[in-house]
Amino acid sequence: MAEKVRCISPVGIAEEVGTFPLSPRLDTIEGKNICMSICGEPDITIALEKKLKTDYTNVNWNVKKTYGLFPIGLTDEELKTTDAVIQGVLW
Amino acid sequence: MPYLAKLEKAGIPTVLVDFNDQIPSIEQEALAAGVPNIRHVTASRTIPGPEDVDRWIGPMLEMLTKPLTDQEKAESMHMPSQERILFEGTLDEAQEFYQQTRIIPDPLNAPISVYTDGLPVIVPTEERVAEMLKGTSHRPDEIITRKKGAPRFAFRGGEGDAVRFQPRLWTGTVEKVAINAVMAGCKPEHLPVVLAIAQSGVQTGTTVINHQWMCLSGPIVKEIGINAGTGMMGPGNPAGMAIGRAYQLMAINLGGAVPGVSRMSSIGSPISRGGLCFGECTEKLPPGWKGLNEDFGFKKDESVVLVQGGEGGFNGAQFSPGGYRALQKSGHGGMARRLGVKGLPGPHNWLDWILPDIWVGDREGSRIFVMVHEMAYDLYRLGFKSKDEVLEYIWKKSFEPLKKYRDRSWVDLWTNGWMGTEPTSGKPWKELPDDYMVPAAGNSPKDSYILVCGSDEEICYEMPGGVRRGEMSSVYSIDAWR
Numbered sequence: 001m002a003e004k005v006r007c008i009s010p011v012g013i014a015e016e017v018g019t020f021p022l023s024p025r026l027d028t029i030e031g032k033n034i035c036m037s038i039c040g041e042p043d044i045t046i047a048l049e050k051k052l053k054t055d056y057t058n059v060n061w062n063v064k065k066t067y068g069l070f071p072i073g074l075t076d077e078e079l080k081t082t083d084a085v086i087q088g089v090l091w
Numbered sequence: 092m093p094y095l096a097k098l099e100k101a102g103i104p105t106v107l108v109d110f111n112d113q114i115p116s117i118e119q120e121a122l123a124a125g126v127p128n129i130r131h132v133t134a135s136r137t138i139p140g141p142e143d144v145d146r147w148i149g150p151m152l153e154m155l156t157k158p159l160t161d162q163e164k165a166e167s168m169h170m171p172s173q174e175r176i177l178f179e180g181t182l183d184e185a186q187e188f189y190q191q192t193r194i195i196p197d198p199l200n201a202p203i204s205v206y207t208d209g210l211p212v213i214v215p216t217e218e219r220v221a222e223m224l225k226g227t228s229h230r231p232d233e234i235i236t237r238k239k240g241a242p243r244f245a246f247r248g249g250e251g252d253a254v255r256f257q258p259r260l261w262t263g264t265v266e267k268v269a270i271n272a273v274m275a276g277c278k279p280e281h282l283p284v285v286l287a288i289a290q291s292g293v294q295t296g297t298t299v300i301n302h303q304w305m306c307l308s309g310p311i312v313k314e315i316g317i318n319a320g321t322g323m324m325g326p327g328n329p330a331g332m333a334i335g336r337a338y339q340l341m342a343i344n345l346g347g348a349v350p351g352v353s354r355m356s357s358i359g360s361p362i363s364r365g366g367l368c369f370g371e372c373t374e375k376l377p378p379g380w381k382g383l384n385e386d387f388g389f390k391k392d393e394s395v396v397l398v399q400g401g402e403g404g405f406n407g408a409q410f411s412p413g414g415y416r417a418l419q420k421s422g423h424g425g426m427a428r429r430l431g432v433k434g435l436p437g438p439h440n441w442l443d444w445i446l447p448d449i450w451v452g453d454r455e456g457s458r459i460f461v462m463v464h465e466m467a468y469d470l471y472r473l474g475f476k477s478k479d480e481v482l483e484y485i486w487k488k489s490f491e492p493l494k495k496y497r498d499r500s501w502v503d504l505w506t507n508g509w510m511g512t513e514p515t516s517g518k519p520w521k522e523l524p525d526d527y528m529v530p531a532a533g534n535s536p537k538d539s540y541i542l543v544c545g546s547d548e549e550i551c552y553e554m555p556g557g558v559r560r561g562e563m564s565s566v567y568s569i570d571a572w573r
Binding site: 002003004005006007008009010011012013014015016017018019020021022023024025026027028029034041042043044045046047048050051052055056065066067068070071073074079082083084085086087088089 | 094095098099100101102103104105106107108109113122123124125126127128129130134140141143144145148151152154155156157158159163164165166167168169170171173174175176177178179180181182183185188189206214215216217218220256259261262263264266267270271274340344345346347503504506507508510
């Protein structure tokens with residue numbers, strides 16, 4: 001009978017994660033301060049930004065753009081006044 | 092994703108827009124960040140922008156107002172399985188177990204190995220792993236952390252922090268690295284090298300052709316017999332093959348990199364297919380030229396590994412070996428004609444023959460020049476007394492008018508949409524005239540590098556993607572892992 005072997009897992013260690021609820025949604029976007037944050041190429045977000053500003057004029061849009069990997073975060077002050085964030089990651 | 096998680100925690104509703112082929116990756120990252128139900132819409136890579144936006148702008152805005160479902164309101168603990176023993180059975184059964192595959196749906200629709208690079212591996216039995224661990228004094232349960240003086244990984248973590256293997260951001264122990272080293276065919280004396288490589292986080296890159304490779308420098312080259320001579324990038328050398336493969340196995344097992352799920356290089360790279368590791372031939376450097384170890388702040392008797400990633404194909408073999416000899420020995424042939432040295436014996440500056448064409452015909456950016464010692468000596472005889480002098484020369488050859496530079500593809504990214512400042516002048520990009528000269532070879536001569544290795548036959552490769560210096564460098568101490 002062939003000898004039995006035991007093999008140790010080569011797979012990395014995934015940490016336990018506490019998951020939490022999403023933030024409550026808005027009742028409406030009308031009159032709200034919404035940040036549109038963009039990372040990467042603007043191929044889609046140019047059209048998105050244009051349409052948002054044209055078709056949703058009752059929203060206060062705050063646009064943050066970078067070609068880099070990481071979004072430009074909201075400042076401490078903006079965190080207090082921003083109602084929602086649209087994050088475009090288009091690479 | 093951590094940013095969106097932070098916002099959701101702070102009471103700010105979010106919605107993510109990403110490409111549809113990124114969904115599996117989004118779901119993995121969202122779970123790791125504690126927001127598995129993050130709301131997202133998917134854009135197309137091919138539908139024209141305005142038409143594409145029309146498809147999902149409504150649902151996207153609705154995601155900011157539509158009340159949460161019970162699932163989205165849920166709070167829980169995600170506890171991944173961490174079984175130490177993966178398999179028990181005969182060796183034959185184990186061999187079959189490690190060859191298992193699963194079908195990855197679109198964009199692959201092909202079987203992908205679960206634990207390997209597709210080829211059979213050495214089965215990592217407890218005994219073999221214990222033998223492998225004799226190659227280091229570090230404890231098996233030691234978490235891989237960034238050692239003192241080790242470069243800071245580009246994305247996260249400083250000295251003493253646990254290394255987060257890319258792309259799943261899992262952690263690993265010395266034993267986990269040893270297991271992957273066994274599977275790759277490494278010997279115990281290779282383990283300190285593989286542990287040093289592990290500190291890099293073994294990233295696998297993104298959409299464009301992305302490859303990873305390693306070069307060893309210092310006494311380790313002779314110690315383990317890694318090829319630094321003829322064909323050092325080719326097959327045949329056990330140390331080079333096994334260590335190169337270990338990187339890729341770590342990316343698969345410690346990083347969770349799966350093509351079509353979390354490893355999205357559209358075509359892939361042959362360099363990453365089996366892994367690539369070779370040695371630097373420091374004993375054949377011209378006088379005054381330093382090795383990789385010394386150039387990156389280590390001593391001559393210290394062993395290090397350069398862990399390099401880059402995008403794009405690499406150039407090389409622009410001239411025939413006979414053509415190069417004809418240039419240098421007698422001023423014959425096409426190279427001599429172009430350089431205007433017909434009939435004159437060398438040394439002649441062969442760099443003038445390949446520059447600036449490597450940036451004209453290919454992408455801009457820094458390069459790692461891998462050249463044989465004879466060509467390095469020809470440069471030395473021409474007066475280049477160090478690698479830095481060569482790098483300065485190369486960099487200056489790369490300057491081109493801003494008008495031309497603007498037409499390149501990657502520069503929108505490098506310049507952050509031209510919103511920043513031009514590094515050589517310190518002036519805003521948008522204020523510079525069209526004829527302003529800027530370097531196509533990166534911001535600094537030292538973004539590029541030179542490795543001397545290989546045979547006597549005249550050849551120079553130009554590997555895309557330069558080196559990082561200082562705290563962000565990608566050169567790791569091997570001795571720290573002995």
